[in-house]
Amino acid sequence: MLPTTAKERESLAQARDTLAQLERQFTSESRLEEVTDGRAVVAARGITRTYGRGGAAVHALRDVDIDIAKGRLTAIMGPSGSGKSTLMHILAGLDQPTRGRVSIDGIEITRLKEKRLTQLRRDKIGFIFQSFNLLATLTASENIVLPLSLARRRADEAWRRAVIEAVGLTDRLTHRPAELSGGQQQRVAVARALITRPAVLFADEPTGNLDSRTGSEVLGLLRRSVDEFGQTVIMVTHDAGAASIADRVVFLKDGRVVQDRNRMTRDEIYDTIKNLEAAAVADERSSR
Ligand code: ADP
């Protein structure tokens, strides 16, 4: 069927963009060799990211060191503009630091050529976005196995079933995204991220477009992927409730890690964020 309305044409164009993006992320001929050193799954040293030059330069990250341990859920928090997205993009190999090094599963990604980096992202990393990023024309089931289809890899049947069961989509597999609720769409996205058994799963505000009940369901899934499958998860969020499911909460301010703590309650996180935001406002006033 040809798209007739402007809205249909727009959603088709969107689907093409998403597909192109996913293809860039997942397709390439050969797999990277496994290099595991048994230490941190993600390790970053001296990460600095500066946008622009001279007087107009913005220091998004300043000399950040961070190690992400295997099989834990780490939340990255901080006021708006503190560098959360920049850090996530650099840790995931989607952006290059101005200075510093990052390795994933023992492979230094900051030295890889684009093609190897694409392979590494495909083989080692899962992504969940705020806006789900599902392909409208594919069923839930097809969306879930898309990373494998694009890499011409076959799904391990037992694993595929385990993932689909874990996200509770067994009776929705033939539905297309438009026939699913927001929470169900994000559950498809979680399954799609888990299907390749990535070394690390990055989630950028995964509950940002969901109401609190469906948001909790998605958070529950991320938590279970860590507890039951040993998945390593890094989640960027500004929601204290979301961060309270994490094993560790890393707070950024002005491009620096200012606090790094184990499990915190929602109230503790909320107070910490409030203090950081108040400090950010005070800094801005004094610099005027
Ligand atoms: P957060 O995700 O915590 O809100 P970001 O990582 O998006 O923060 O941004 C950190 C800082 O870098 C902000 O001051 C932001 O304005 C700036 N920044 C981010 N991306 C760019 C860019 N492409 N060009 C210029 N400045 C940028």
Ligand code: MG
């Ligand atoms: Mg951001």
